[in-house]
Amino acid sequence: MLMKADPSQQLQPTDEGTPMSVKIRERIQAARKRFHSNDNIAEFIQPGELDELLKEVEVKMQGVLDSMVIDTASDHNTNDTARRIAKMYLQEVFRGRYVKAPGITEFPNAEHLNELMIVGPITVRSACSHHFCPVIGKLWVGIMPNEHTNVIGLSKYARLAEWVMGRPQIQEEAVVQLADLIMERTQPDGLAVVMEASHYCMAWRGVKDLNSKMINSVMRGVFLKNAALRREFLALIPDKG
Numbered sequence: 001m002l003m004k005a006d007p008s009q010q011l012q013p014t015d016e017g018t019p020m021s022v023k024i025r026e027r028i029q030a031a032r033k034r035f036h037s038n039d040n041i042a043e044f045i046q047p048g049e050l051d052e053l054l055k056e057v058e059v060k061m062q063g064v065l066d067s068m069v070i071d072t073a074s075d076h077n078t079n080d081t082a083r084r085i086a087k088m089y090l091q092e093v094f095r096g097r098y099v100k101a102p103g104i105t106e107f108p109n110a111e112h113l114n115e116l117m118i119v120g121p122i123t124v125r126s127a128c129s130h131h132f133c134p135v136i137g138k139l140w141v142g143i144m145p146n147e148h149t150n151v152i153g154l155s156k157y158a159r160l161a162e163w164v165m166g167r168p169q170i171q172e173e174a175v176v177q178l179a180d181l182i183m184e185r186t187q188p189d190g191l192a193v194v195m196e197a198s199h200y201c202m203a204w205r206g207v208k209d210l211n212s213k214m215i216n217s218v219m220r221g222v223f224l225k226n227a228a229l230r231r232e233f234l235a236l237i238p239d240k241g
């Protein structure tokens with residue numbers, strides 16, 4: 001007797017064997033979102049999938065070590081290096097791509113504070129998207145609140161910065177991403193962000209210049225319009241350089 005096939009079974013797409021990175025990429029593309037190195041893609045990753053992604057990166061990283069002709073089988077120092085690098089990228093230094101933004105407790109501005117507030121230096125750690133070499137530096141944030149501005153805990157500026165910097169970045173885009181995030185979370189009248197960082201792609205390799213640093217700033221709202229306020233902020237930043 002001829003058995004009829006169950007149509008629901010036929011329609012089930014089988015994704016067994018599809019690499020996790022492909023599944024995640026397809027979701028991002030279906031949503032028409034960007035997935036550059038400094039974009040956060042957490043909304044497209046389901047619970048447990050990051051572990052699968054880690055296994056995939058480990059296998060690919062082992063391929064890189066093989067292609068570099070490193071005998072990871074008998075070299076006791078490197079036989080677990082592929083796993084270490086995969087873990088370092090996904091769970092540590094580039095964690096800001098794969099996890100959701102840190103929770104931020106917001107308090108009402110009960111006292112209607114509208115005086116300049118500065119936090120820093122906050123230590124920032126990242127890697128450049130060109131060579132994946134470390135970028136280490138400091139960050140200062142100036143906020144000009146208004147009576148509607150949400151007051152957030154001081155430590156939260158460092159947590160937001162860690163989330164944004166925990167991705168392969170270029171400094172100019174990193175400060176803009178951070179400024180956008182702080183503006184969105186706190187809605188101040190003005191925001192100033194200054195970052196000063198050493199780029200190890202210029203120190204460890206390339207031009208091998210140990211001393212040069214990149215400094216950049218983003219000014220929003222009243223910091224753009226009011227030169228005196230800008231000067232006050234810059235003068236109050238301690239031990240820069």
Ligand SMILES: Nc1nc2c(ncn2[C@@H]2O[C@H](COP(=O)(O)OP(=O)(O)OP(=O)(O)O)[C@@H](O)[C@H]2O)c(=O)[nH]1
Nearest residue numbers: 128129130169170171172199201202205206207214
């Ligand atoms: N604008 C900007 N450039 C950066 C940043 N981090 C690294 N770079 C630079 O990006 C450039 C990449 O240049 P390429 O010429 O494509 O790479 P390369 O041949 O390895 O360059 P060299 O570093 O000069 O050896 C280098 O000049 C880096 O110094 C950053 O945050 N912002």
